[in-house]
Amino acid sequence: MTFSDLMSIATAVIGSIGGSALIVIGASTWLGRVWAGRILEQDRHKYASELEHIKNQLESERSRNQFIFSLYFEGQFRIYNDLWSSLVELQHCVKSLWESASTANVQKLSKSLKEAKLQVQKSALLIEPDHYIEIINALEDFENYRVGKEKLVSIRRVSDIEHWQIDQIIQDNLCNKDRISQFSEEILNKMRGRLRLAEPQQAAG
Numbered sequence: 001m002t003f004s005d006l007m008s009i010a011t012a013v014i015g016s017i018g019g020s021a022l023i024v025i026g027a028s029t030w031l032g033r034v035w036a037g038r039i040l041e042q043d044r045h046k047y048a049s050e051l052e053h054i055k056n057q058l059e060s061e062r063s064r065n066q067f068i069f070s071l072y073f074e075g076q077f078r079i080y081n082d083l084w085s086s087l088v089e090l091q092h093c094v095k096s097l098w099e100s101a102s103t104a105n106v107q108k109l110s111k112s113l114k115e116a117k118l119q120v121q122k123s124a125l126l127i128e129p130d131h132y133i134e135i136i137n138a139l140e141d142f143e144n145y146r147v148g149k150e151k152l153v154s155i156r157r158v159s160d161i162e163h164w165q166i167d168q169i170i171q172d173n174l175c176n177k178d179r180i181s182q183f184s185e186e187i188l189n190k191m192r193g194r195l196r197l198a199e200p201q202q203a204a205g
Helices: 003-099 103-126 129-155 163-204
Strands: none
Touching (some): 129 163
16 A cells, blocks of 8 residues: 555545534534523523513502502591581581680580590591691690680679689680681691692502
8 A cells, every 4th residue: 555545545534534523513503502592592481471470469569559549548538528527617616606605605616526536536547647736736726715715604604703804715715716717727728738649649540
């Protein structure tokens, strides 16, 4: 066998091995791309499922919160409406008692005041904290006004009472009456403001 024959055989062997290597490399590259694509698709599907689950949870929580807020708002609206009705009744009693300091009018104010206090206590859970404090303070003014008028009715039955004492009681009653009027205007605006603030949040749901 000549040197040329040996070179031909060697070249053929190397060529054969090189071709196989290229085939193996090509196949490996193709398989790598296939598996990478499958893994990527699996990850994409997994993350899409998790994202959808999170979106559903958020939507469920939003609906739940909206439902709770709706109940809270509706309950608060009824309470504020009832409270304002009670305050209007108290103001009417105050006016009547100012125009005529009589035992009958004192009793009417006492009855309305007792009912209003009970209503505030029952509704405290849904009354805004700052409004609750203001209402409680106002009820004290109503009570002081009632006591002052009751004292005035009683003192006028005494013949030896000094006029300055009567004037002092009347002045104290007037101060309480003015505070009540001021409170009524302020709390009305605050109640309206509270309800207006809640309406857009309810509509957003």
